[in-house]
Amino acid sequence: MAVGKSVQRVDGVAKVTGKARYADDFTMPGMRIAKYLRSTIAHGRVLTINTSKARVLPGVDGVFTYQDIPKTKFATAGHPFSMDPGHVDVADRLLLTDYVRYMGDEIAIVVADSDLTASKALSLIDVEYESFQPLVNSEDILGDDAPEIHKGTGNVVKTHSFVAGGNLAEVREECDHLIEGRYKTQIMQHCHLENHTAYAYMDDHQRIVIVSSTQIPHIARRIVAEALDMDVGLVRVVKPFIGGGFGNKQDVILEPMVAFLTKKLDGIPVRLRLDREGGMIGTRVRHPFDVKVQVGLDKNGTIKLINFDALSNTGAYASHGHSIISAGVAKTHYMYPRAVYSCNAKTIYGNIPSAGAMRAYGSPQMTFAIEAVMEEAARLVGMDSVEFRLQNGARSGDKSQITKKPIMTCGLLDSIRKGRELIGWEKKRKEWPKVQTGQLRRGLGIAIFSYGSGTYPVCVEPGSARLILNQDGSVHLQVGATEIGQGSDTVFAQMTAETVGISFDKVHVVSAQDTDVTPFDTGAYASRQTYVTGQAVMRTAKQLKTRILDYAEIISGLDAELITIADDNIVIAETPEIAVMSVRDVAVDAYYDKNRGGQITAEVSYKTRNNAHVFGCTFVDLSVDIPLCRVTINEIYNVHDCGVVINPLGAEGQVHGGMAMGIGAALFEELMVDPDSGRIYNNNLLDYKVPTIMDIPDLGAAFVETYEPSHPYGAKSVGEAPVISPAPAIRNAILDATGVAINELPMTPKSIFKYFKKAGLL
């Protein structure tokens, strides 16, 4: 049994020994370096740009401005193409711009023989700007006389609203309690270890090869073709090992530019690598949300309605734009699915870095609002925070108010009970009133979450895999889904071993994707790998097994129905201790018998048409130092229903990573923008505070296993969800400790001070 057992990552040794090769570990003879010229204002127009001195600098191959680029606008969001014209991403981007929309906008690019020459050339470019008012806050952005960041938009990307599950006004009338809150979340950066980097070259006069640190090679291929008006068959994208992405590489940021540059320069290899400072602002950030939420309850504390007015700022360019708030609203709906669920959502432009996909895609922001207001609601009706959620939280068989489909498996309530047990909730609840006064106070908090597995039914969900049986009885597995550090290759290897009947270490995963040969898959996002790609892997493994057995029948004369594969052997199904021959024997015959056989391979492309919802919660026990405004987490647990856990070791790692990121969101991280100038204060890892191992407490990860019937191994997903609920749980624990409700993120000492001062604690 390979599935469900903790195994070492297939890429583990490669990564810890430094042998794994990332995009920057490859080079090519004659490779050139490209560097952007970024705007020094946040909003305005380039009046003149003089590149003549840069162009003649020895070692410079080319200097390109908005005048040199294709005039087709394109969208960068890493979504699959949609056949529904109403469901396409906003195409508001050119390769370079003369209209500056954030401080750091790309207005020119230099290609030179070295980094140094490129930098020198950049310093030789003279630019004159006409400046407009930088629009950072929503009040300014939506002000009557605000200049339009994108013409004809009124600075609004999109709005949508809906009421699901009943008539809002009627239900509101029936409520015994109405409670409202307003919650704000910050701009965050993903801070993956490896910065964005890509290079491109041409092998002939028409085909472009791009090597990129991307989560979505197949989507990148299509978007490059769109941006350069080429046939998609002429673009090849290769993804080597990748040092993290968290959604920031689910966006096509550098690929169209390197493709454009190599095409302009007759195919010579051109590398474009963002440094940390460029990457912090020039890639994508997490959308800051401003959410007004109203909750209605009956006298028993049952939630009757949840109603939002939510605003999301996508920054300079749409990127994933309105999808984020749209997905955030839809996915969080499964937490309390029996209430009427209503929403007005709006996404606006602003002169801040573009926001895009980031781990959990809108859900952390929405969940912060929901779980904060739910805490207020529980307190209002005098219920224990845990009991309140046990009463109102989702159960198996609940129907989505939006899709009208039932939730097939839901371990939410068991997760809550398990978390309550782990943290010692009841005992502490009893004892703690006495430690909730004075300078150092302790608090308990809970927050729940729900999330999806993949994007269906919003987007198409294709997964594909190919298996090759090697001469030694091992297999090579190719998947279009991308390993980006989350451990998906390992999980796919387990599934393959399990279904084919061979040892885990006989599955060799081809970790690099190459769109010329890799089976189609849209990539790593939306916690889709195990759930969506797993469907294709299972089917491919089954097909390979069938083909191996069919061939074993030819060799052995035993009906394929009578035999199966176990422990790398062809065995009698009824008496699996009897090995007829090894899988290796089958392979050798298939490869080398002169008169029969052929290489045994399997390939399946499969579209998943379900979505399995995952559930869980965070429990936190923390101390608040009132004078220092400092929060110390004593204990924290994430409990997950992610279906069957394929690789417990890997799942635990995912949960730990997500929790650390969630703690970062709660207490540390914010990309700060000056509202007057649009200047970004902390575009580096010294000033932007990502928590380190010193800042993170011991993390508790636990699982409540359900068996998801829509997945071949009963799995759902665990990639993104762990990041969602730590921040509201911490917020609720601070409230518990201090009586002060902090309604914006992050809850840094500076911010806490403001609230404590207002509350009279200081």
Added chain:
Amino acid sequence: MAVGKSVQRVDGVAKVTGKARYADDFTMPGMRIAKYLRSTIAHGRVLTINTSKARVLPGVDGVFTYQDIPKTKFATAGHPFSMDPGHVDVADRLLLTDYVRYMGDEIAIVVADSDLTASKALSLIDVEYESFQPLVNSEDILGDDAPEIHKGTGNVVKTHSFVAGGNLAEVREECDHLIEGRYKTQIMQHCHLENHTAYAYMDDHQRIVIVSSTQIPHIARRIVAEALDMDVGLVRVVKPFIGGGFGNKQDVILEPMVAFLTKKLDGIPVRLRLDREGGMIGTRVRHPFDVKVQVGLDKNGTIKLINFDALSNTGAYASHGHSIISAGVAKTHYMYPRAVYSCNAKTIYGNIPSAGAMRAYGSPQMTFAIEAVMEEAARLVGMDSVEFRLQNGARSGDKSQITKKPIMTCGLLDSIRKGRELIGWEKKRKEWPKVQTGQLRRGLGIAIFSYGSGTYPVCVEPGSARLILNQDGSVHLQVGATEIGQGSDTVFAQMTAETVGISFDKVHVVSAQDTDVTPFDTGAYASRQTYVTGQAVMRTAKQLKTRILDYAEIISGLDAELITIADDNIVIAETPEIAVMSVRDVAVDAYYDKNRGGQITAEVSYKTRNNAHVFGCTFVDLSVDIPLCRVTINEIYNVHDCGVVINPLGAEGQVHGGMAMGIGAALFEELMVDPDSGRIYNNNLLDYKVPTIMDIPDLGAAFVETYEPSHPYGAKSVGEAPVISPAPAIRNAILDATGVAINELPMTPKSIFKYFKKAGLL
């Protein structure tokens, strides 16, 4: 119709613009350079080797001798693995040796940070040898007191003999004429443009990646695994563009060594590149043959028997060894298949560079002997050389005396007639007696050939292909067969376009092979690509077409039986002018419809179990300057029956190239070894004379198209055969011009002088 039409090579632009990237055009950060220490004697033993000074030279990563290497002997010949233990290549090779078998044998290797450091380190290694008698000539090699080059062999690799088609003694009795001759061919070198080069690295702690200029990536993978005692699934071989091979890269020469070195050095990339001097001696050469042949005729000039006593020298190590003479004897048998065919063949070791595969694999040597003695025979019975061959040459329906299978198509006699016409044989025959005296004489010559298409039934003949339908209606084609300059990728693209029903320019061929993902195929040799791999390509294309049509049925509601594909459209089969939709439309729906479809791909692995024999001839009109002993070719034609010609432009190129090589063999090329010392005189392109464009006359290529029923497009092969018959045709024309029979190759002025002197012409 894409098949049968002249098209530009798919790799043409890439190659002429220099954009095509070869193994040496890739590099990796930290790559090291390896260099061999080669022996300075031809036969002997290393008594001491002191590497201590080299090891401590700064920049040296390692120095390895025979003491450091695995002790498993391996075979290097690029044959597929055989399940028949009696049919395996001779494993007589270690990675390095302390027993020196030719001048240049590899006794140590240095790895350093640069070429210069590596060379310097080599100069610091001290070696003491014990010398033995170098064995160059067969008399010495087989002498009673000859030392054994490989222990226990008596210096004989293998012998075999057979009589096919009757009782030799009886038939000999019936003959009216018996004629005998002895013919010798020289050592030649392939002289491909790109020298042998390979590099290797490791991505983790167990898997080795090798990038190599090889004709046989999948075979190289297996042999590396054997040489290093690893599982084959842990070895990956990548073949980029390649600058020619001609069989010299159908041998696994550098790959095991670079794999060994990177493994020893913790996975750092190590490159091993032979320079021309090293490659001329340290790779493979063409086996020199010494053939005694006896032909028996009846009084009508009908050949009754052909009987050989043939000796082949494989040099220091077996490599392809006895396979060469064995194949040479078997394949030439089809020229005159109605005669009793008898052979004693022996392959011996010698202290000369190892001989291996070279274009036409033993047939040029055998055909020189056969077509020389046939010319003597025709003259003996007083028949015109052409008429003699028309009377005795192979015809469709003739049965092989060896396999008892009929020759399905044979255009030999038509080829001869066409060649006779092209050269103006009859007119010249009448007029020329008057120009066959004096100092400048003219002569006419003919020689015929036969050759196979692939290696079946001797070896397994697997071909595999995979097709991916792209979103734009184009396809990517992956084949395990290797494009090595012969134009196979172009031919596969034509087949695909033809069978799927799309435009030729919509077929993108993935030209690089990567054993991790490329469908299995044993590679480029034995003129097998079009004939063997073509079978798989056709079947894959058919499968793709069926899948496209099945999916079009889903979209269109039209029964898949009613529709077909033409000109990139789905059309009504009966009325193909009516396009239902484009292939692109089908692709987009299959990729992106949310509720149906998936990527459309096809993959077929197929073993060919036939062999199609090709036939043809060379006609030559030349002048001989008696005092200068110089031959000038006035006109030369190769006429080929290669079945249906898939790409006439490409086939013509193949024929031209082969003829030039054949002329080189006839008049110019010989790798010269001093019989006393074993020293090689001309290990470079200044002293080894490959004919250039200045030495080659206008070349005439013509085709007699037959339709080979065992191939889906009626094709046979044309890769190697063009090299076979020019040399004997030239030899026969010199005989015609001068009356002097030259019975050894090459026929350089120096050699001709010897014969003319003996004949009293000088």
